[in-house]
Amino acid sequence: MRLFLINTFRFIPDSIYLKLLFYKNVKKFLNLKTPTTFNEKLQWLKLNDRKQEYTKLVDKYEVRNFIKEKIGEKYLIPLLAVWNNASEIDFSKLPNQFVLKCNHDSSSAIICKDKRKINIQETVKKLNRNLKQNAYWYGREWPYKNVKPLIIAEEFLEEEINQPLVDYKVLCFNGKAKFVQVHCGRGTENYTLDFYDLEWNHTTIGQKGINLSKVPLNKPVFLKKMIFLSEILAKDFIHVRVDWYFVKNQLYFGELTFFDGSGFLPFSKTHDDVLLGNLINIQ
Incomplete structure (x- = not known):
């Protein structure tokens, strides 16, 4: 639909x-x-309310600069890597636990708790598919329209086992x-x-x-x-x-x-x- x-x-x-x-x-x-x-x-x-700065603020990669400037880098989830597409990801260099997500949407996060169990082929396929989507078109949330799609890897945060x-x-x-x-x-x-x-x-x-x-x-x-x-x-x-x-x-x-x-x-x-x-x- x-x-x-x-x-x-x-x-x-x-x-x-x-x-x-x-x-x-x-x-x-x-x-x-x-x-x-x-x-x-x-x-x-x-x-x-269409301020151009919103485009960078909804970008999960670019917003890190805003956070660093306003309140400090200590509040940022540690960044492991950033790529233009999923084919660039070298999974051997990632830790056992990590989170992969696109910077331009809200539904692409892949949480890896054990790298031995991750399906690399399916993960790459899903991320590359999400890279081609533009979150603007469904809800017309215009700040997303011009976000340059990227994939980021962050440290996995877990409150309790x-x-x-x-x-x-x-x-x-x-x-x-x-x-x-x-x-x-x-x-x-x-x-x-x-x-x-x-x-x-x-x-x-x-x-x-x-x-x-x-x-x-x-x-x-x-x-x-x-x-x-x-x-x-x-x-x-x-x-x-x-x-x-x-x-x-x-x-x-x-x-x-x-x-x-x-x-x-x-x-x-x-x-x-x-x-x-x-x-x-x-x-």
Whole structure:
């Protein structure tokens, strides 16, 4: 379906295409004249907040320079290598554990926990296939349109033995953090998604099809630091989500996201969509 939409509607103007896609995904008509919800305002931002610097900031390789300049290199996941295509990868030179990903999308990550078990041929095939895709065309997230596709290898981060990482995502509006989104157990049957306010009160904001935690996480010892760093990075933006990992007493930057869920998030309640939408000032 995704490829069908991309190929069929490639030449339709962004505003019209987004109205069609919004109705398909959200089951509502998109109001671009007076947007009120979070999802609507993200579509508005796609069309009206087009700073050229965003292209480098969504690039998982180029954004490293921004992070290094703003808060320091210590928050970057160590980079192992970068290539123009997967055929250049010399797997013999990689450590036993690593992560491979394209710099221009959000779905190409290949996590290797044991190099002896990796299917090199399939890995190369998948990465080269993803290199040919342009993340702009489906959701019309224009910053991705001109990202030069690359493959990067990063060190593998693991919080506990055989336990998936916890994702911390700080939602910032006009440079100020307002909520922390927490993903636990991603990729498992115990996957949960929760929103906490800045005092670490567990809110009822949620998304369809994903459970809230029955027992809230303890307040992270690094919460204030994570919020402080996120606000430095978010200073000049109307809205951005700043992603983090915390491993072995160290915060690591994940990525910057300007259009969370491409603006098609399936909120459990319309109230939540409006609540977050009220925080985006587009005047």
